Amino acid sequence: MTEIKSILGTVTAKSVATAYVDGEVVAAVSTADNKLLHTTRHTDDTWATTTAVPLKGLPAAPGALAMTGTWNG
Numbered sequence: 173m174t175e176i177k178s179i180l181g182t183v184t185a186k187s188v189a190t191a192y193v194d195g196e197v198v199a200a201v202s203t204a205d206n207k208l209l210h211t212t213r214h215t216d217d218t219w220a221t222t223t224a225v226p227l228k229g230l231p232a233a234p235g236a237l238a239m240t241g242t243w244n245g
Contacts, residue, residue, distance in 0.1 A: 179211055179219045187234070191241035198239065200225075206233035 176199075184204035191198045197213040208225040227234065 180209055180222055183207075183209065187237045189237035189239040191239035193241045198241070200237050200239060202234040202237055208234045208237075 180201060183201065185201045186204055187202045189200050195215045199211050199213070201209045203209065206227075208227060209222050210225050211222040212220040214220065
């Protein structure tokens with residue numbers, strides 16, 4: 173099992189959201205330094221590189237997050 177710290181790095185999370193999408197776990201985190209991070213745990217248990225979501229054009233820093241998932245089974 174992988175610790176999420178090794179995926180996201182050392183961050184202070186304000187909000188965390190996850191969703192199960194087609195067999196994968198998608199995660200997003202808004203951080204105390206006003207970043208929005210995104211990653212995915214694939215069906216083979218590997219993790220995608222964590223990326224910062226561009227926030228240009230937003231009127232304010234991200235607050236609470238919400239996600240919804242899908243399943244095509």
